[in-house]
Amino acid sequence: xxxxxxxxxxxxxxxxxxxxxxxxxxxxxxxxxxxxxxxxxxxxxxxxxxxxxxxxxxxxxxxxxxxxxxxxxxxxxxxxxxxxxxxxxxxxxxxxxxxxxxxxxxxxxxxxxxxxxxxxxxxxxxxxxxxxxxxxxxxxxxxxxxxxxxxxxxxxxxxxxxxxxxxxxxxxxxxxxxxxxxxxxxxxxxxxxxxxxxxxxxxxxxxxxxxxxxxxxxxxxxxxxxxxxx
Numbered sequence: 001x002x003x004x005x006x007x008x009x010x011x012x013x014x015x016x017x018x019x020x021x022x023x024x025x026x027x028x029x030x031x032x033x034x035x036x037x038x039x040x041x042x043x044x045x046x047x048x049x050x051x052x053x054x055x056x057x058x059x060x061x062x063x064x065x066x067x068x069x070x071x072x073x074x075x076x077x078x079x080x081x082x083x084x085x086x087x088x089x090x091x092x093x094x095x096x097x098x099x100x101x102x103x104x105x106x107x108x109x110x111x112x113x114x115x116x117x118x119x120x121x122x123x124x125x126x127x128x129x130x131x132x133x134x135x136x137x138x139x140x141x142x143x144x145x146x147x148x149x150x151x152x153x154x155x156x157x158x159x160x161x162x163x164x165x166x167x168x169x170x171x172x173x174x175x176x177x178x179x180x181x182x183x184x185x186x187x188x189x190x191x192x193x194x195x196x197x198x199x200x201x202x203x204x205x206x207x208x209x210x211x212x213x214x215x216x217x218x219x220x221x222x223x224x225x226x227x228x229x230x
Contacts (some may be wrong), residue, residue, distance in 0.1 A: 001057070001166060001194050004049040007033070009220055011051075012212065014166065014194035019185050021211040023202040026218055030200045034170055037198075038065045041168075052164055064158060065168045069147050069175040075140045075154070082161045083140050088129055103127040148180050152187060159191055166194040173199055181206055 004011040007029070012020050024030035040046035043060040050057045075083065091099050107125070114121045124131075140157065142150040155167050172181065185208050188195045197209075205211050211223040 001050060001052045001062075001164060003166070003196065004051070005033070006047050007214070007218070008212070011049075012196065014196075015210075016192045017189055017208070018210050019188060019195050019197065019206075019208050021197045021199060021202065021205070021209050023199045023211060023213045025201055025214065025216045027200070029214060029218060030198075034065075034198060037063065037168060038067075041065045050166065057164065061162075062164055063166045063168060064155075065170065066151070066154075067170045069151060069169075069172065071143075075142075075157070079158060079161060080139055083157060084130070084133060084138065086161065088133070091129070099127075099129065103129065106132065148176060148184070152184065155193060156187070156191065159193055164194075166196065168196045168198060170198050171200060172197055173202070178206060185209075 001014045002011040003014070012022065014020060022033075024033060036046040037048050037059075040048050040059040041063045046059075048059060050059050050062055106128075110123045114123065142153055145153060151169075158165055158167075172184075176184070185195075185206065187193075189208070202211060202213065205223055213221045213223060215221065
């Protein structure tokens with residue numbers, strides 16, 4: 001995948017073995033680009049263009065911008081639905097007997113409940129497992145996990161549910177240690193994630209990073225993992 005913007009001399013190219021870092025030292029430029037990519041990830045307007053194999057992709061379907069690393073974001077309704085649907089399919093394949101027994105038990109209970117009523121009642125004579133889970137508020141919940149684990153699990157879950165996803169982490173260096181980021185990068189390489197770190201400043205690169213730096217005057221520089229200006 002490639003991410004282009006009028007500010008960039010060339011598009012950012014996502015590679016399986018590298019993490020892309022965009023550092024913007026000018027506060028106005030940092031604020032504008034972060035706001036722009038966040039808006040586009042939610043279906044709004046902006047100048048970012050995401051593509052794969054020279055075909056443009058809808059940014060709102062492929063880019064996830066994460067700002068808050070302290071309070072894990074609730075999974076979007078569409079992703080929650082996909083996660084539960086995948087789990088139900090897994091249950092039907094690996095817990096076939098248990099799923100059938102559960103459905104039969106629910107139907108038997110509803111039949112006994114109907115017999116207690118002094119008026120005619122009706123209920124669905126089917127498995128209705130999705131509706132039952134929804135009624136019990138069965139959902140993905142990352143709120144009790146430590147910040148780093150919650151971030152890892154969120155990215156891994158989204159990656160497993162949809163194709164060609166790109167994760168944009170804003171100022172993650174302010175929240176995570178170098179060792180934690182190295183672990184995150186290792187996970188990204190293992191899962192072949194497209195990962196973009198947007199930072200307001202940067203000192204020394206971490207192994208595996210490709211850094212594009214815009215200084216206070218918006219001069220564009222690139223740095224490699226050996227901390228050398230290319």
